[in-house]
Amino acid sequence: MNKKYFALLALVIVASMVLSACGGAAPTAAPPAETSAPEPTTAPAAPAPAQVEFTAPGYGGTLTTVKERGMLICGVNSQVPGFGYVDAAGAFSGLDVDYCRAVAAAIFGDPEKVEFRPVTASERFTALQSGEIDILSRNTTWSLQRDTELNGNFVHTTYYDGQGMMVPKDSGITDLAGLDGGTICVQTGTTTELNLADVFAAQGIAYTPAVFDNADNTFAAYAEGRCDAVTTDKSGLVARRAVLPDPENHVILDVTISKEPLGPMVRHGDDQWFDIAQWTVFAMISGEEFGLTSANIDSMMSTATAPEVRRFLGLEGDLGLKLGLENNWAYNVIKLVGNYGEVYDRNLGPDTPTYIPRGLNKLYLDGGLLYAPPFR
Amino acid sequence: MTEITSSLPPLIERPGPLGWMRRNLFSTWGNSLLSLASAAFLIWVLKGLLAWVFSAAEWGVILVNMRLIMVGQFPVALVWRIWAAMYFLAFLIGNTAGLRMQKTRRKGVIVGLLLSPVVFALFSFSLPARLAIAGLSLIALAGWWLGSRWPKAFRRPVLTGWIIYFPIFMLLVRGTAGEGSPMEIVTSNLWGGLLLTFMLTVVGIVFSFPLGVFLALGRRSQLPIVRWFSVGYIELVRGVPLITILFMAQLMLPLFLPQGVTIDRVIRAMVGITLFSAAYLAENVRGGLQAIPKGQFEAAHALGLSGFQSMFYIILPQALRLVIPILVGQFIALFKDTSLVAIVGLFDLLGIAKTVLAQPDFLGLQREVYAFISLIYWVLSYAMSYISQRLEVALGVGER
Numbered sequence: 001m002n003k004k005y006f007a008l009l010a011l012v013i014v015a016s017m018v019l020s021a022c023g024g025a026a027p028t029a030a031p032p033a034e035t036s037a038p039e040p041t042t043a044p045a046a047p048a049p050a051q052v053e054f055t056a057p058g059y060g061g062t063l064t065t066v067k068e069r070g071m072l073i074c075g076v077n078s079q080v081p082g083f084g085y086v087d088a089a090g091a092f093s094g095l096d097v098d099y100c101r102a103v104a105a106a107i108f109g110d111p112e113k114v115e116f117r118p119v120t121a122s123e124r125f126t127a128l129q130s131g132e133i134d135i136l137s138r139n140t141t142w143s144l145q146r147d148t149e150l151n152g153n154f155v156h157t158t159y160y161d162g163q164g165m166m167v168p169k170d171s172g173i174t175d176l177a178g179l180d181g182g183t184i185c186v187q188t189g190t191t192t193e194l195n196l197a198d199v200f201a202a203q204g205i206a207y208t209p210a211v212f213d214n215a216d217n218t219f220a221a222y223a224e225g226r227c228d229a230v231t232t233d234k235s236g237l238v239a240r241r242a243v244l245p246d247p248e249n250h251v252i253l254d255v256t257i258s259k260e261p262l263g264p265m266v267r268h269g270d271d272q273w274f275d276i277a278q279w280t281v282f283a284m285i286s287g288e289e290f291g292l293t294s295a296n297i298d299s300m301m302s303t304a305t306a307p308e309v310r311r312f313l314g315l316e317g318d319l320g321l322k323l324g325l326e327n328n329w330a331y332n333v334i335k336l337v338g339n340y341g342e343v344y345d346r347n348l349g350p351d352t353p354t355y356i357p358r359g360l361n362k363l364y365l366d367g368g369l370l371y372a373p374p375f376r
Numbered sequence: 377m378t379e380i381t382s383s384l385p386p387l388i389e390r391p392g393p394l395g396w397m398r399r400n401l402f403s404t405w406g407n408s409l410l411s412l413a414s415a416a417f418l419i420w421v422l423k424g425l426l427a428w429v430f431s432a433a434e435w436g437v438i439l440v441n442m443r444l445i446m447v448g449q450f451p452v453a454l455v456w457r458i459w460a461a462m463y464f465l466a467f468l469i470g471n472t473a474g475l476r477m478q479k480t481r482r483k484g485v486i487v488g489l490l491l492s493p494v495v496f497a498l499f500s501f502s503l504p505a506r507l508a509i510a511g512l513s514l515i516a517l518a519g520w521w522l523g524s525r526w527p528k529a530f531r532r533p534v535l536t537g538w539i540i541y542f543p544i545f546m547l548l549v550r551g552t553a554g555e556g557s558p559m560e561i562v563t564s565n566l567w568g569g570l571l572l573t574f575m576l577t578v579v580g581i582v583f584s585f586p587l588g589v590f591l592a593l594g595r596r597s598q599l600p601i602v603r604w605f606s607v608g609y610i611e612l613v614r615g616v617p618l619i620t621i622l623f624m625a626q627l628m629l630p631l632f633l634p635q636g637v638t639i640d641r642v643i644r645a646m647v648g649i650t651l652f653s654a655a656y657l658a659e660n661v662r663g664g665l666q667a668i669p670k671g672q673f674e675a676a677h678a679l680g681l682s683g684f685q686s687m688f689y690i691i692l693p694q695a696l697r698l699v700i701p702i703l704v705g706q707f708i709a710l711f712k713d714t715s716l717v718a719i720v721g722l723f724d725l726l727g728i729a730k731t732v733l734a735q736p737d738f739l740g741l742q743r744e745v746y747a748f749i750s751l752i753y754w755v756l757s758y759a760m761s762y763i764s765q766r767l768e769v770a771l772g773v774g775e776r
């Protein structure tokens with residue numbers, strides 16, 4: 001190692017340190033500081049006199065930031081089939097992912113103006129609180145604790161899940177009582193395990209839990225016949241059944257032992273942003289109720305006569321402007337992403353390997369729980 | 377056979393395969409039994425493995441997702457930049473092999489290694505991908521030929537090439553210019569797969585090395601504050617698992633930063649890995665420093681060198697040469713440790729494998745995907761280990 005090369009080496013190391021430091025700073029410097037990101041929850045103790053009376057400090061900050069950035073940043077899951085994953089072409093797909101696209105379509109009129117940030121279960125709330133993501137759309141269960149302590153607001157339920165039970169078909173079991181004295185495979189450390197204990201204790205059914213530390217092991221044990229039943233969220237059961245060696249020999253019982261309403265979440269403190277996120281869900285649901293699809297919406301623009309549909313499409317009134325968006329925002333959501341039914345079918349419909357019957361996720365007209373407030 | 381050889385003068389004994397087997401595997405009753413049992417076990421394992429690899433396994437998941445596994449979500453239109461970096465690397469490897477191994481008798485082995493990418497090209501990729509892979513071999517071979525033909529002319533350029541490789545690689549991956557140009561900036565959230573693993577490893581090595589050397593020197597320093605700081609840092613970091621540091625960087629750090637200020641996630645992981653690795657490296661280097669006899673310091677002083685000069689020209693080069701095997705071991709560990717970033721949600725090789733497993737079309741193919749990425753980890757770890765062995769031979773570590 002002679003002297004000249006040593007000096008050169010040192011020079012290059014210093015240069016590359018500087019280089020990569022710049023490399024890190026440039027893309028993240030994008031969100032400008034002056035677009036005050038939402039303040040924490042503090043109420044306006046002494047409102048500035050110039051401000052409108054009812055405007056909280058963080059009001060509108062997120063939308064401004066997102067518009068200046070030209071990009072929505074959405075925290076998603078990358079490992080749940082049908083809800084959030086990366087397809088072979090490198091694009092994010094899934095029900096939760098399409099919701100992010102719908103929000104981007106509502107804001108920008110372009111469903112591609114969204115950057116997906118894969119976040120882990122433990123990291124998701126921090127990422128939302130710190131402003132690293134604008135919306136969290138990652139199969140997160142709505143609960144009181146999360147709604148309050150975590151400094152966030154659940155927008156609306158986009159998928160009604162619930163814990164279910166899968167048994168081999170030839171066991172003849174049809175309800176929970178049939179499992180009396182049996183062994184049930186369950187993943188440890190989850191709410192699933194707690195729900196199982198609660199429900200079985202309440203109904204006085206005796207069972208032996210066989211606990212495993214991850215989902216793969218749990219289902220492998222079930223596939224080997226080490227337990228009489230296996231339990232997890234129904235969406236998970238369906239995806240797991242599809243990969244069993246003999247899917248047709250297993251049935252998911254028609255019982256639901258817990259409520260798991262999954263939905264997107266936004267930060268406390270910016271009610272305008274909350275409204276946009278929430279009404280994007282409502283637009284997708286109402287779109288299905290009105291019979292608007294991405295295929296027929298253009299012809300409906302000229303033929304629609306019902307006042308609510310015309311307001312929805314932005315032909316009458318100024319609903320979009322009230323949200324701080326363009327008046328055709330709902331049109332963009334349906335045209336560019338689709339109504340709830342279309343999005344559901346694309347990701348979880350009968351033609352997909354992850355088919356889950358819609359169940360509770362039908363419109364209220366069809367006996368489900370999807371019910372959007374009126375567009376007026 | 378043994379009767380014949382025993383009657384001849386035992387000059388050089390060259391037992392054939394049968395003789396070797398008789399001596400090593402079937403020398404006694406017990407050994408014969410053990411050998412047979414082991415052979416049966418090996419055949420059983422191999423048979424099952426080969427049957428699975430060639431008939432049961434569904435390798436379609438790998439072929440379809442090859443680009444994802446290699447470069448993650450890097451924009452397709454800009455992947456040529458990664459190829460350019462690969463070609464440069466292939467040339468450097470080939471050229472260095474040509475320079476270093478002119479006298480080796482195993483030219484066939486080297487040519488075979490350089491040609492190994494062609495094996496990949498035989499799989500069912502698209503034609504451009506096959507040509508691109510075959511190009512890698514061609515360039516490596518060209519480098520090898522040039523290096524062994526004109527070793528003198530290439531010695532310095534190739535060393536410079538290795539030194540500037542890292543900045544060039546970073547430039548090519550990240551880009552410099554605005555949208556639309558061929559050098560468009562690719563933000564780090566699109567880096568993934570083997571590319572990200574490679575980046576994390578290379579950045580970890582390049583930055584933790586000087587940091588670790590300085591910490592090692594600091595720990596042996598006479599200045600109390602410097603020494604205490606170094607000891608404190610090294611012992612603190614060595615007392616914490618890497619995953620904890622990564623969790624701190626991904627979960628805690630954002631809460632301390634002011635609202636709206638975010639540090640890139642990949643940079644956070646890189647910094648975490650570098651800081652972690654530096655502490656271990658410092659201890660390894662300290663081992664090397666302590667192995668240098670006191671006479672070397674005294675001789676350097678007697679020659680009139682200052683403390684700084686004697687350290688950098690006399691002591692450190694010898695100390696570092698001593699600890700090459702340990703350092704490479706640590707770098708291999710670092711390479712494998714980068715897979716921990718999958719737990720904090722980055723799409724490195726392991727992270728992208730988990731994502732591929734969630735694709736509805738390929739549910740339940742854990743074995744295929746994990747087997748494939750294990751193979752990648754093994755090949756690269758072994759390559760690093762092999763290169764370090766060559767480096768040791770070249771520097772004569774075991775001989776002095």
